[in-house]
Amino acid sequence: MTDKPFFRFHPDAYEHGVFDETDAPCAACGKPCVWAYNQHIYALPPEPSPICARCIADGALGNVVNGGDYGLHDFSFDIDPDEALAIEVEQRTPGFATYNPFIWPVRDGAPLAFLGFGEDAPLASNLGVLAAIAALGNEMGFEIAARDALIFKSLEGDTYVATLDID
Numbered sequence: 001m002t003d004k005p006f007f008r009f010h011p012d013a014y015e016h017g018v019f020d021e022t023d024a025p026c027a028a029c030g031k032p033c034v035w036a037y038n039q040h041i042y043a044l045p046p047e048p049s050p051i052c053a054r055c056i057a058d059g060a061l062g063n064v065v066n067g068g069d070y071g072l073h074d075f076s077f078d079i080d081p082d083e084a085l086a087i088e089v090e091q092r093t094p095g096f097a098t099y100n101p102f103i104w105p106v107r108d109g110a111p112l113a114f115l116g117f118g119e120d121a122p123l124a125s126n127l128g129v130l131a132a133i134a135a136l137g138n139e140m141g142f143e144i145a146a147r148d149a150l151i152f153k154s155l156e157g158d159t160y161v162a163t164l165d166i167d
């Protein structure tokens, strides 16, 4: 496997700074990390560290977390947790810093991909993103600032969905 695997449900994970470059040995595979995950791992302590991007992508992290069960997001998810797509998002997709637990959007049984925050370039000028933030505001009954919106997009097609993360 490549040292820098692509995560389809968090395609800009490296640009979002959730990995640090280091040659420290990975706590799961023992090889130099190259890209070490710097976000929280939700599992029983102690947290294994460092963990490389490869072991996030292939699930080898599960071999070294206490009890074997873990997640990478503080989220809720409207999909059967035993489904392969749910496991891919929960355990094999790098997380990102949020203020609160958030809803990971699902459409027609398929999770959407996390693109970033509404204020990020180039999302801030994307009409689909702006429409998604406006739709969220209509649903919530108040205007949503771009910085308070997490932006997701369908893997196929151009469906954008915003969910709320207010500080």
Ligand SMILES: [Zn+2]
Pocket (backbone or CB within 6 Å): 026, 027, 028, 029, 030, 031, 051, 052, 053, 054, 055
């Ligand atoms: Zn590893």
